Amino acid sequence: MPFAALLEREGAVLAPMASFSDAPFRLLASGFGALWTVSEMIMSRSLLQGSQGALELLRFHPAEGLRIAQLAGSDPEEVAEAAELAASLAGLRAIDLNMGCPMPKVVSRGAGAALLDDPKRAARMVELVRRRTGLPVSVKLRLGNRGESVLPLALALQDAGAALLRVHGRTARQRYGGRADWNKIAAVAAAVSLPVVGSGDVRSVRDYRQRRALGLGVALARGALGRPWIFAEVRGLAVDREEKREAALRHLRLHLSWYEQHGQTRALRAFRGHLGHYLAAAPAAERRRAMKSEDPALVEESLWRWAGAEGSA
Incomplete structure (x- = not known):
């Protein structure tokens, strides 16, 4: 190594x-x-x-x-x-x-x-x-x-x-x-x-x-x-907003696939730690709604709207 x-x-x-x-x-x-x-x-x-x-x-x-x-x-x-x-x-x-x-x-x-x-x-x-x-x-x-x-x-x-x-x-x-x-x-x-x-x-x-x-x-x-x-x-590469959104969605889908043996609901709940950071710039009400959701489509929608937004984590 x-x-x-x-x-x-x-x-x-x-x-x-x-x-x-x-x-x-x-x-x-x-x-x-x-x-x-x-x-x-x-x-x-x-x-x-x-x-x-x-x-x-x-x-x-x-x-x-x-x-x-x-x-x-x-x-x-x-x-x-x-x-x-x-x-x-x-x-x-x-x-x-x-x-x-x-x-x-x-x-x-x-x-x-x-x-x-x-x-x-x-x-x-x-x-x-x-x-x-x-x-x-x-x-x-x-x-x-x-x-x-x-x-x-x-x-x-x-x-x-x-x-x-x-x-x-x-x-x-x-x-x-x-x-x-x-x-x-x-x-x-x-x-x-x-x-x-x-x-x-x-x-x-x-x-x-x-x-x-x-x-x-x-x-x-x-x-x-x-x-x-x-x-x-940090390597000097620019990452545009669309790439950031796509990365957040890719993370969610990969996470759900990786933990599918635990069931979708449990896997989605386990993603909430990451989700809170992706949605740091979202209004409090929307952030709460997504964090409580057990619907992957709703979570994807919130990620698309707010991941990589100005002021995000």
Whole structure:
């Protein structure tokens, strides 16, 4: 997995987001030029136990060529076993390890951001995953739990053979509040010799260019919701309103097809998270009507009228 070569190109990465970065959205982002995409976070133990939810998160669309799954867990042996299983089931090209999720239900299990305070265990995890899978391993980090330096951890991960670090510019305590500190992300990049991708508060082409000027790779997360075409725009490509409308409709149809085994009503309800972002510029009454609707035709009509409109997400 040539992360460094991919980052030489103009463009951004789609970062994993729970309930959002599923196969339909990843496929759409890739179509607009995302450098690569990563699955939603999968708990290693759940995957090893055969959880249907975990297996669902590991599903990739046949058209997805560059398949990367994100795993989380506390025990290096267990995570390595899960990585080996995931690679076998999904034909993965790389493994992404989550060492930055700040959510209490993850941290309380010793996973996610809990690893920020344990460089030895984190490094062991990278070593074992590499050994068991033979795949490149990227790692998602934050700027410590409460602002302590993350540099010792970054160096330990580098020594363990990590292929790339993706650093969110907030501490775990901040979660998604405050501002992402890209200067501190740049300091991590200056301390290591492996590629570093930053994330946090990238919501426009201007944001992207400012972060790219720091010499860093750039990942988009919430800034891509409701506008997957931003992956084309950061590459300097113009996307007109009709293309944006068509993309939103394509996303809806792909989503409904992808989740058809759950039934149309449930699949449409699951799209509402994305729908709210596409309809950000719509009048409140129309937005509410579409968000409550269980009629795909009505939702398509609202998407056609408002996706990509001025002021949309």
